[in-house]
Amino acid sequence: MTDPNLVPLIRRAREASTHAYIPYSGYRVGALLRAADGTLFAGCNVENAAYPATICAERTALVKAVSEGYRTFDLLIVYTPNGGSPCGICRQMLYEFAPDLRVLLVDDREAIVYDGALTDLLPRGFGPASLPDNRSQGEDGARTVDTVDSTKKRRGNGRR
Numbered sequence: 001m002t003d004p005n006l007v008p009l010i011r012r013a014r015e016a017s018t019h020a021y022i023p024y025s026g027y028r029v030g031a032l033l034r035a036a037d038g039t040l041f042a043g044c045n046v047e048n049a050a051y052p053a054t055i056c057a058e059r060t061a062l063v064k065a066v067s068e069g070y071r072t073f074d075l076l077i078v079y080t081p082n083g084g085s086p087c088g089i090c091r092q093m094l095y096e097f098a099p100d101l102r103v104l105l106v107d108d109r110e111a112i113v114y115d116g117a118l119t120d121l122l123p124r125g126f127g128p129a130s131l132p133d134n135r136s137q138g139e140d141g142a143r144t145v146d147t148v149d150s151t152k153k154r155r156g157n158g159r160r
């Protein structure tokens, strides 16, 4: 049985899918990303006539969150009609900020078809800690270092 605390979150992920712009695939996706402080960000997939310009629901939610100053996340719920899994690009973008993310995949019955770690979806992922320490640090570099440091701290495998 589904954790009752998750039910409203699953509903919100599904509701987000109602805004999907999907004239080409017809594949409706909704995502709900929870920041460490509990703030929720919803996203849907937004397709484009130039197909590669399409953005997935998961990345929509992530870029909304990051653009509002949020960088740590603990939960992602993805709704698709058939319990589909995040694409590789989304797995990679999520790994940048939340390698320890818990991912729930739900389907039309609002049943959880997957409840696991992002690292199981993206084993041996490439993240900020994978880059050498002497990388260039521009205006955004300082922030990247913060992300790297917190990632290393959480995992307890930092070299510093």
Ligand SMILES: [Zn+2]
Pocket: 056, 057, 058, 059, 086, 087, 088, 089, 090, 091
């Ligand atoms: Zn994707």
